[in-house]
Amino acid sequence: MDTSQAPASNVASDAKIAAHAKRLSEQLQSLGSRLFPPDSRKTLRSFTSGEAARLLGVSDGYLRQLSIDGIGPSPDVSSSGRRSYTLAQINDLRRHVANAKPRGADVILPRRKAGEKLQTIACVNFKGGSAKTTTALYLAQYLALSGYRVLAVDLDPQASMTAMLGLQPEFDLADGDTLYGAIRYDETRRSMRDCIRSTYFDGLDLVPGNLELMEFEHETPRALVQGARPSGGLFFQRVGKALNEVEADYDVVVIDCPPQLGYLTLGALCAATSLLVTIHPQMVDVASMSQFLLMTADLLSVVRNAGGDLRHDFIRYVITRHEPHDGPQSQVVALLRGLFGDDVLAATVWKSTAIADAGLTKQSLYELDRGAVGRATYDRAIESLDAVNSEIVGLVRRAWGRDT
Numbered sequence: 270m271d272t273s274q275a276p277a278s279n280v281a282s283d284a285k286i287a288a289h290a291k292r293l294s295e296q297l298q299s300l301g302s303r304l305f306p307p308d309s310r311k312t313l314r315s316f317t318s319g320e321a322a323r324l325l326g327v328s329d330g331y332l333r334q335l336s337i338d339g340i341g342p343s344p345d346v347s348s349s350g351r352r353s354y355t356l357a358q359i360n361d362l363r364r365h366v367a368n369a370k371p372r373g374a375d376v377i378l379p380r381r382k383a384g385e386k387l388q389t390i391a392c393v394n395f396k397g398g399s400a401k402t403t404t405a406l407y408l409a410q411y412l413a414l415s416g417y418r419v420l421a422v423d424l425d426p427q428a429s430m431t432a433m434l435g436l437q438p439e440f441d442l443a444d445g446d447t448l449y450g451a452i453r454y455d456e457t458r459r460s461m462r463d464c465i466r467s468t469y470f471d472g473l474d475l476v477p478g479n480l481e482l483m484e485f486e487h488e489t490p491r492a493l494v495q496g497a498r499p500s501g502g503l504f505f506q507r508v509g510k511a512l513n514e515v516e517a518d519y520d521v522v523v524i525d526c527p528p529q530l531g532y533l534t535l536g537a538l539c540a541a542t543s544l545l546v547t548i549h550p551q552m553v554d555v556a557s558m559s560q561f562l563l564m565t566a567d568l569l570s571v572v573r574n575a576g577g578d579l580r581h582d583f584i585r586y587v588i589t590r591h592e593p594h595d596g597p598q599s600q601v602v603a604l605l606r607g608l609f610g611d612d613v614l615a616a617t618v619w620k621s622t623a624i625a626d627a628g629l630t631k632q633s634l635y636e637l638d639r640g641a642v643g644r645a646t647y648d649r650a651i652e653s654l655d656a657v658n659s660e661i662v663g664l665v666r667r668a669w670g671r672d673t
């Protein structure tokens with residue numbers, strides 16, 4: 270019987286909602302398999318020689334010479350003689366260029382060295398829609414494009430970052446494929462390594478998310494009541510302990526947090542070496558941020574009293590969806606800068622239809638080429654994204670004790 274069709278009074282709400290969920294899921298699955306046939310995989314475009322040269326910080330002429338001399342990977346050459354490189358080839362070129370130009374090697378091949386600790390950056394704010402996912406995604410991709418080894422961790426059961434990185438969270442994941450698999454309390458807990466998958470972006474791996482992450486919110490109070498010291502650590506240590514397993518494989522971990530201050534977010538705050546608090550500069554959002562900061566401070570002090578060491582290399586506010594010509598927004602930005610000074614990043618991410626539209630098709634502007642968007646709109650958006658990301662990379666490098 271199709272219970273969703275019967276009069277409301279005769280149908281238990283759980284049955285009705287379950288029927289709706291089933292219908293919606295079937296519809297999404299058939300839509301999804303049309304848009305992304307099951308065996309199709311998202312791929313990353315290749316980059317023009319000009320783009321490759323910019324990413325490597327060398328001239329196009331220098332790259333051409335390398336290709337003529339047969340040094341490094343062979344780019345694709347079009348019938349008109351244009352060379353294009355995949356991101357994997359660009360990252361391969363980094364090694365060759367760094368060998369040839371030892372002076373700039375530190376920037377061209379920027380991976381962390383012995384003694385420089387893994388940077389784990391969490392994007393947080395319990396205000397929904399404050400651009401946490403967008404900030405995390407663009408930062409992770411920017412880092413990968415710059416030659417860092419990056420792990421993106423989707424801690425949001427809504428899993429928008431996972432979807433942006435080419436997976437369908439509802440259909441493409443089996444039990445235990447999210448971070449929950451590595452932080453759960455029971456004996457089916459698996460190695461963190463089994464939760465990581467590579468993406469179509471060379472140098473960027475992903476721990477995907479989906480609804481199963483909610484289990485951690487439900488199970489933690491039970492584990493707390495039982496009072497034992499569970500293997501895998503206390504609830505606020507579990508994300509960090511899982512990340513420790515793969516510490517050697519990455520330079521930077523970027524965690525996209527859910528819009529709640531639950532146990533998952535708390536785990537991320539404790540695992541993080543740095544925090545980015547995203548903020549849409551509107552008075553209502555700033556008001557809710559004050560609540561967020563109070564609650565975060567409270568929770569962190571509980572963790573500290575329980576023996577957790579909570580020092581972050583940096584905590585920065587990132588102004589997102591910024592409209593610099595909007596009067597009220599400018600007042601809010603001035604207020605934040607007045608209150609928090611240098612803890613607010615100097616650069617801001619401008620509001621851009623290009624960013625919003627790219628999001629709708631599950632792509633980022635770093636994946637699209639200029640022609641796909643409209644040059645002026647694209648350039649303006651990329652300029653503000655690059656400015657924010659390069660400021661964050663500067664903070665990461667400073668945390669490693671580097672000057673540049």
Ligand SMILES: Nc1ncnc2c1ncn2[C@@H]1O[C@H](COP(=O)(O)OP(=O)(O)OP(=O)(O)O)[C@@H](O)[C@H]1O
Pocket residue numbers: 396397398399400401402403404425429526527528589590591618619620621622624625626628629
């Ligand atoms: N700079 C920007 N310009 C225009 N639109 C943006 C910009 N940044 C984010 N958006 C859009 O705003 C919406 C919310 O962004 P996002 O999903 O990143 O927020 P969030 O904080 O992760 O949300 P949630 O709390 O639900 O996880 C998205 O539709 C996104 O495409």
Ligand SMILES: [Mg+2]
Pocket residue numbers: 401402403425429525526
């Ligand atoms: Mg999000």
